[in-house]
Amino acid sequence: MDWPNPAEHYPYNLPAFNGLSELSIDSAVTFFVGENGSGKSTLLEAIAKRAGFNPEGGGRSNRFSTAETESSLDNHIRLSWLPKVTQGFFLRAESFYNFASYIDELEREFSTRYAAYGGKSLHQQSHGESFLSLFTHRFRSRGKALYLLDEPEAALSPARQLALLRILWEQEQSGQAQFIIATHSPILLGYPKAAILNFDTSPISPIRYEDTEHYAITKQFLNNRDGMLKELFDN
Structure with a gap:
């Protein structure tokens, strides 16, 4: 990482990046955690751009753009993989609608029968169903693949978050997949032996x-809901 000098503006002035020159991500599954605005999604986006993925979501071959809102952070980071990653996908929950529309356009032009997305338009599935269709059918690779997921729990019920954990496990067994996931979900964070990086x-x-904090607050709430709500509402 090579921050501009002086690094006075966003996102280079975020505390999480202060003094950071190198970040090793060695685990098959790594989570980014932190408060909103801490920089986790911004770094995930920068990694996606350096990997050649569409910054609005998708893989290397998905080329569409609705608005240029990404930061310039990718210009100041360098990625190194052994072996080199050539496949993968970047999921952005906030722009998934645009990605689904892009896939519909490809279907009209090439008639692929939505082979990589469960056999039907992502728009014809519920939000959670479309996410799981993507995870189940698109996350298949014959080579080393990098999957970047930005808050995938946004569309998933607790039961479907557990289903995603199963998909992560199945992909990890192949020895070909690496996941980096920005999340607020204590369920997803519970994935066994995952690395968790704190942006706070x-x-x-x-x-x-x-x-x-995700685990601690959730556990406290479940163990003492009435007490937490009383303290919250009485003050």
Whole structure:
């Protein structure tokens, strides 16, 4: 990582990036956690752009654009893989509608029968169904693949978050897939032996699952819902 000098404007002035020169992501499944605005989605987007994926979502061959809102962070990072990644996908929950529309356009032109998306338009499925169709059918690779997921839980019920954990596990067994996931979900964060990187520290640092705010607050709420709500509403 090679930040501009001076790094006074967003996103280079985020505390998570302060003093950060290198970030090793070695685990098959790595989670980015942190408050909104901490930089996790911004870094995920920059990795996607450097990997050659569409910054609005998709893989290397998906070329569409509705608005240029991404940061310039990708210009100041360098990626290194062994072996080199040539396949993968970038999921952005916030722009998934645009991606689904793009796939519809391809279907009208080439009539692929939505082979990689469950056999029908992603728009003809519920939000959660379309996400799972993508995960189940599109996340298949014959070579090393990198999958970048930005808040996939946005469209998934708790039961379907568990289904995603199963998909992550199946892909990990192939030895060909690596996942980097920005999330707020304590269910997804519970994936066994995953690495968790905390963007609420300066700079980014590893954190145990049980030490995350996501786990602690959820556990406290489930164990003492009435007490937490009373304290919240009475003050």
